[in-house]
Amino acid sequence: MVTTSQRRRERERREMRARLLQAARVIAAEEGWNAVTIRRIAGRLEYSAPVLYQHFSSKEELLTELMAVGFAELAGQLRLAAEGPPEGRLAAMAGAYWAFAFASPELYQAMNGMDGVPFGTAETPEEARNAFRTFRAALQEIARARGAELADPAGATDTMWAFLHGCVSLAMAGRIAGGTERARTLMVSALEPLFAAQVEG
Incomplete structure (x- = not known):
C-alpha cells in the first residue's frame, strides 16, 4: 500500500x-x-x-524527456482541433500544428532536431506515436465524412505531417518570402489539394 x-x-x-x-x-x-x-x-x-x-x-536524458512532453502537448492540441466540424477540421488541425510550433519554437526544434531519436520504427517514443495516431485517425475521419477513404492511411499521415513540418521549418528559418503570415496562408491553401490526392472513393 x-x-x-x-x-x-x-x-x-x-x-x-x-x-x-x-x-x-x-x-x-x-x-x-x-x-x-x-x-x-x-x-x-x-x-x-x-x-x-x-x-x-545527462542533458540528453533531459532533452528526451522534453521531446516526450512536447509530443504529448502536440497530440492534445491536434485532438482538440479534430473535434471541430468536419468541413473545417483539416485547416483547424494544420492551424493547431502551426500554433504549437510557433508558441514554443525551442521545444519544437528539440522535438524535431535530436540525433538518434527514431521515427517510424519500433523504437519511436510512445508520445510521438500517439501524436501520429491522433493525426492519422483524424485524417481518416475527415475522409469518411466526405464519403471516401484514405488510399494509404500510413502514407497519407506521413505525407501530410511532412508537409506541415516542412512549411513550419522553412517559415521558422525565414526561407519563405513574405514572412510567417504568408507562409501560413500558403500552407493552408495547399492543404485541400494535398489531402485530395490521398483519398479514394
Whole structure:
C-alpha cells in the first residue's frame, strides 16, 4: 500500500522534474539549446548540480524527456482541433500544428532536431506515436465524412505531417518570402489539394 509520505515524495519528484524542464525551455528560448546544461539549469533554479543529477543523469536524458512532453502537448492540441466540424477540421488541425510550433519554437526544434531519436520504427517514443495516431485517425475521419477513404492511411499521415513540418521549418528559418503570415496562408491553401490526392472513393 502506498503511504501518504510516498505519494508526497512522488508528487515532489514530478514537480521538480517539471521545473527542470521548464527552466531548460526558458534557457533554450533565450540562448539556444547549446546553452542548456544541467549546471546552467541548476544555477537558474538556485540548486546544486548534484541535486539535479538525481532527476536527469545527462542533458540528453533531459532533452528526451522534453521531446516526450512536447509530443504529448502536440497530440492534445491536434485532438482538440479534430473535434471541430468536419468541413473545417483539416485547416483547424494544420492551424493547431502551426500554433504549437510557433508558441514554443525551442521545444519544437528539440522535438524535431535530436540525433538518434527514431521515427517510424519500433523504437519511436510512445508520445510521438500517439501524436501520429491522433493525426492519422483524424485524417481518416475527415475522409469518411466526405464519403471516401484514405488510399494509404500510413502514407497519407506521413505525407501530410511532412508537409506541415516542412512549411513550419522553412517559415521558422525565414526561407519563405513574405514572412510567417504568408507562409501560413500558403500552407493552408495547399492543404485541400494535398489531402485530395490521398483519398479514394
